[in-house]
Amino acid sequence: FECTHFTWYNRYPTQGDSTPKDVHPHLLYVKGAEHTNFSQLLPYQASEQAEHEPLYQNLVTAFDKVFDWVENMMSSYLPEEYEMLMQLLDHLPGNSHSPVPPFASLVINLNVCYAQRTEAHHDKQDKDLCLVLPIGLFEGGGLVLYEQGLVLELRLGDIIVFRSAETTHFNLDY
Incomplete structure (x- = not known):
């Protein structure tokens, strides 16, 4: 991607x-x-x-x-x-x-999840918070927040804020 x-x-x-x-x-x-x-x-x-x-x-x-x-x-x-x-x-x-x-x-x-998904990672250089705003019409591709045990099926118009330097995160296939 x-x-x-x-x-x-x-x-x-x-x-x-x-x-x-x-x-x-x-x-x-x-x-x-x-x-x-x-x-x-x-x-x-x-x-x-x-x-x-x-x-x-x-x-x-x-x-x-x-x-x-x-x-x-x-x-x-x-x-x-x-x-x-x-x-x-x-x-x-x-x-x-x-x-x-x-x-x-x-x-x-x-196309994060279309060609290849993101690997599980921390954004160690991020300062405090990261905001994710998905844009597009798609199925699947959930955002995984590993330590929290969450899979968030975000859609157009959704917004999530999380501590990306401290949270292992990645996207599932879609």
Whole structure:
């Protein structure tokens, strides 16, 4: 199946828990390292966004009202989680914004169960929550949340939010 990630990544941050509080980060160094590439410490967008810019813009335009509704539901029903996720979006470089707040990612999986199903996995890089919104008319292809013992036969218009970094999940055949 095809999968396209329109997302912000922040995979190379350094921990500063034990650093001196009175020294600017640019003046710190790691023992034995020549220098620090500070540009690698910034959040960055997936290259797929530039590669598929027309698709990205069309999706954002077509689903604008859905994304607004999702944001309203998240802020109403999961306010603490919503606020934590929004804090991350407030710090994207260059005053960038996400079209799918409170999420930093829009991942499109096409025909997930038709050609091949997803393997059981955790999305270890996801921050807290993942939202699944199936689009299309199909039979089968249930979303399995393994630890919870659930098989969810999601359909067009259904939405589920779960902790994808902590939950083994995959799709059944359809």
